[in-house]
Amino acid sequence: xxxxxxxxxxxxxxxxxxxxxxxxxxxxxxxxxxxxxxxxxxxxxxxxxxxxxxxxxxxxxxxxxxxxxxxxxxxxxxxxxxxxxxxxxxxxxxxxxxxxxxxxxxxxxxxxxxxxxxxxxxxxxxxxxxxxxxxxxxxxxxxxxxxxxxxxxxxxxxxxx
Amino acid sequence: xxxxxxxxxxxxxxxxxxxxxxxxxxxxxxxxxxxxxxxxxxxxxxxxxxxxxxxxxxxxxxxxxxxxxxxxxxxxxxxxxxxxxxxxxxxxxxxxxxxxxxxxxxxxxxxxxxxxxxxxxxxxxxxxxxxxxxxxxxxxxxxxxxxxxxxxxxxxxxxxxxxxxxxxxxxxxxxxxxxxxxxxxxxxxxxxxx
Numbered sequence: 001x002x003x004x005x006x007x008x009x010x011x012x013x014x015x016x017x018x019x020x021x022x023x024x025x026x027x028x029x030x031x032x033x034x035x036x037x038x039x040x041x042x043x044x045x046x047x048x049x050x051x052x053x054x055x056x057x058x059x060x061x062x063x064x065x066x067x068x069x070x071x072x073x074x075x076x077x078x079x080x081x082x083x084x085x086x087x088x089x090x091x092x093x094x095x096x097x098x099x100x101x102x103x104x105x106x107x108x109x110x111x112x113x114x115x116x117x118x119x120x121x122x123x124x125x126x127x128x129x130x131x132x133x134x135x136x137x138x139x140x141x142x143x144x145x146x147x148x149x150x151x152x153x154x155x156x157x158x159x160x161x
Numbered sequence: 162x163x164x165x166x167x168x169x170x171x172x173x174x175x176x177x178x179x180x181x182x183x184x185x186x187x188x189x190x191x192x193x194x195x196x197x198x199x200x201x202x203x204x205x206x207x208x209x210x211x212x213x214x215x216x217x218x219x220x221x222x223x224x225x226x227x228x229x230x231x232x233x234x235x236x237x238x239x240x241x242x243x244x245x246x247x248x249x250x251x252x253x254x255x256x257x258x259x260x261x262x263x264x265x266x267x268x269x270x271x272x273x274x275x276x277x278x279x280x281x282x283x284x285x286x287x288x289x290x291x292x293x294x295x296x297x298x299x300x301x302x303x304x305x306x307x308x309x310x311x312x313x314x315x316x317x318x319x320x321x322x323x324x325x326x327x328x329x330x331x332x333x334x335x336x337x338x339x340x341x342x343x344x345x346x347x348x349x350x351x352x353x354x355x
Contacts, residue, residue: 052213
């Protein structure tokens, strides 16, 4: 497993310098690292985090929005009527609850439709694996630059803690 | 005082402020009165104007950042008041034009007649919270809130501007700029030397 500090270091090395979101237990270590080092802004809702990231981007930052996939549902309007049409990029780090149908009932449907939902929104994404983490972050960085729109990294259980 | 009259008082006092506008008539009235380069018109994503403004304010602490918000927008994202109160940006001035209706969709009532939004802002941690109900009070309040250098302030301020809804339907143009053009201009305004 990639440790929280290592994961954050990879993101920082890739140039990401503004972090916000709503927590998920699958990224406990990542969030603990960000909180410890300062500069993580704990939002109240995932769509507000997308708005906050939009403002941060216009002020010169490269933002990351961390959320559970339940939060992607909350973000549909923020993404479709703000980030996508205004071309305001941010990295969406989305944890994959309900992965392979094994989870609490409230996560099963969103877990099942997560890839389709991202495709429907035309948000490019990659599913993270421990061995290819740096490559995936590199891919996200160049995709954000090329498209100037949100790009997602989807994090199943077991990659980091 | 209606929205257009209130905006006509506020806009001349903005100077070089960056202004994030809530969607609907707030964007459209302001755009038609004076289309400033430092104006960000949020045409969708209702509720998020104050979140966008906070993202700008935290990363450009030397610039004045103003939100033109509405009661319907604030009620939709009240957590944003809590976060602004927590983050304490000195350079953020949050104006809420409160007509107690959803003006752009036909004046259906919001619930702001029952909720003191200024009291919510105060409880959330805004350091300077005011409420005005007529043009003279508004003129005085914007002078005091917008004139000082951000470094002279102790934290975010909030101005609740109670206004009348427009009883007649407003035939007012939509924003004619493409969303991506709005971003380009706004970013230029952010990066201008002041």
